[in-house]
Amino acid sequence: VMAKHSSIYPSSSELEAVQTLVSTVEGALKHVSDWIDQSNVQSVQSNSQTDAAVGQTDGQSDAAVGQPNPTDSVLCGVMRIGLVAKGLLIKQDMDLELVLMCREKPTETLLCAVCDNLPLQIQKLTEEKYEVHRCVPEAAILVCCTTEPKLTLKVTLSSPQMREDSDTDEQVEGVELSDPADMLDRHRCLVALAALRHAKWFQARVNGLKSCVIILRILRDMSNRLPAWEPLKGWPLELICEKAIATCNRPLGAGEALRRVMECLASGILLPGGPGLHDPCEKKLTNTLTAMTDEEAEAITYNAQHALRLMAFGQIYKVLEMDPLPSSKPQKYPWSDRDGSGLKRPYEDGPTDDKDLIKKMKRNLRKVLDSKAIDTNQPMNALMRLNQIRPGLQYKLLSQSGPVHAPVFTMSVDVDSTVHEASGSSKKTAKLHVAVKVLQAMGYPTGFDTDLDCSADEKSDGEGRSESSTHSNNTTHSDSSNTLEVRTQGPILTASGKNPVMELNEKRRGLKYELISESGGSHDKRFAMEVRNAPAVSPLELVVLSHPVMSPPSRPV
Template sequence: MAKHASIYPAPEELEAVQTLVSTVESALKKVSDWMDGLNEPSGKTAAANGAEDAATEEDTAAAETKPDATSLLCGVTRVSLVAKGLLIKGDMDLELVLMCREKPTKMLLVTISANLPLQIQTMTEDKYEVWSCVPEAAIRVCSTKNPRLTLKITLSSLAMRDDHAHAVNKPRSVCPLQARVTDLKSCVVILRVLRDICNRLPVWQPLKGWPLELICEKAIATCNRPLGPGEALRRVMECIASGILLPGGPGVHDPCEREPTDVLSALSAQQADAITHSAQHALRLLAFGQLYKVLNMDPLPASKPSPRVSEGSCHKRLREDVGSDDRDFIKRMKVLDWRMTDPNHPMNALMRLNQIHPGLQYRLLSQSGPVHAPVFTMSVEIQGTTYQATGNSKRTAKLQVALKVFTEDSEGIVSCFVHQYQSL
């Protein structure tokens, strides 16, 4: 999660992306209306000729609405990273696909690129650079202020399906991925981390994009239980290291194609062998607890000091007026002090609180935060007083509640514990 937090775009970048994409989408809608208006006089002339030929009023109305039904631009769709939510720092490729009724031509591309800046100026005061790229059948829109973002608008048409146009298949790959990864915990997080690996290591570059997304989805979806980020990354590496990319392997079926298609068919034998070898090396590092080398990050610091160091620290002298029973209790509490804050210890604060007050009912008040960093709020009622705390999991939140009870109501807890201790 620390690696994911370092590569996840800042809120300012995400806001700039949303502003750019929304502005261009609205401007393209106005461009479509403007182009339909150019054909409107011809539609009205056809309607007038129909009236002179004794056509009915219903036929005239139908003739007037005919240009809308034959609009040159059918719609715009978000594709690639912006639609799948896989943006990371340093890799902000934004892309839209503009669907046309007929096969796009150079004249149509130039017309749209010439009118698009005018429509953008009517919507916002921000300055954008717009230029056309004829070899790619695309229009690029670039923001002039930081963060500088570039949006690619690719013209395509359903009439080009038989030509195996790449832009036609892009919108079809968005919905299946979103539907598959919605219920898969950590899948989107692992996809962002693996995309960062593909950007850093040239060996992984051929796997970047749709093949990597399908491999992650299939590897995580076939597990019979939810996986955390670390387990999910290990499972994906195990899948690739097993040799599915090598020639003669099972391959990966493309769910967006009508005919059986292997998304790994474009990989050469040398590329597949290099990726498999890299995944096997990463798996060895994971087995020896060196995940930070795979992710190219510094090792995380220790979560807490050693128990021996804590026990060897200096403590205050005991009060002379404390009874022998109370002294034994205080000694035990000092020994258990560091253990109570450890959620993995069998006698932490949560266990101690349940021992003093058996039958406590913990309630989940709310769950907030993004999918990769949830925040749970738990509460418990003790002797008419309600305590609540938050944590990144329900277990951690309950532990924080117990620690809060010991902190705020230490006298009541001590009296209850002393009473139980003396009754033994």
């Protein structure tokens, strides 16, 4: 999406030319306004002098004759509208518009006066050549560049009094007669006022939305290229994009914003019987889609649905009508062809015999088994070993008993129509105990180096509450059968029934536990911890314990 936006965004030279043209015309119109006001002042002064001469003959004083109010200028100001004010300029779509606000209803006489004096004021500001043309049917003045890039600026005359008259439900004949005879087209003036309201709304509501202006430029380009999207171009498209993007609860990227707008159009909002599109800049309830026919609405909805399907299959480049971007991902298989479409397996020429195929399958199976062989540096616990020997075993929870702080789980597994049961302080521990029993029944050695009560899986699942290893310094060098019995006794408690660490902290506060060493593989981590309970160090005051877990224990025993 951003690549497409970069291709349609105007170049820096074009933007600079636009800024130069608009700024020059704005400054020239300010000088035109001053010239018109000065001309009016001179005419008023000449009239006042004539009246004063007549008044003196009648015995009247000329003190009552005052100067005109400088605030009563014929031209109130000039403002940007359309694409210039909204920042929606794209290549091949550089419509530049200004609105020249008049205090009274604009007339053809005023238009001609401005058009005649504007070239003179432009020559005072710049040496560049511009062509100025009047367009009375459109109530506008056209300023054209004579050099590249060829740009055209449209200045439309309007007045707030046009809108005041249009809001009145009943018009008396006297009001109609008070309008100037050469007044400009009312509809053109009202359209310019509406464009001014749209520009103010756009700057207040859309400029702050991330990616909204980018999506509007892309959709404007689509409206210029595809006839089906052309009826949506302009004010309705801006309203739809603002509603679709502003209603999201988070900022959207360019791709997400485009998808959300397409989803809004594909939902049928434009179809007959739909909610329509309310114009927020009008006092009365106005549907901006009244000019769109049913066939045009159906065509836009169909194209939006088709665009969504292409986006879902990663073919957004077809929606934007651009070449697909080169993939930055490397080829996954070494035998992939140059186009990037890899085969499932290398193609082998020549017929293959069934015996050769069987030998090949055995060879591949042997490689797989060798790759999954047990590494001596990475010992496994009983559960992992049993899963390797007999994969696919189903463990079932038979019962759960005991208090909340010390529950007892009973697990079972069916191996060759024989049910083996074991209990533990957690489900993981019970599974380990069941696995040990099954391995013993199958004749495999059970002297594993992993701890049953604090396995890696149990720590990763957060189920290791107060279970800890029951290894002590006196039972470290016992045989495997004694080790199994010691490990299945449950948590160690002191004579008062408390956790040893808790009781030690009650008697000696502020003790620091330090990690001495770490050994073992990823499946059988062992950590040696020490704690000093007095300033003086003696052999009896140094406690070193091992705990086979994936990370150093937070509460060593």
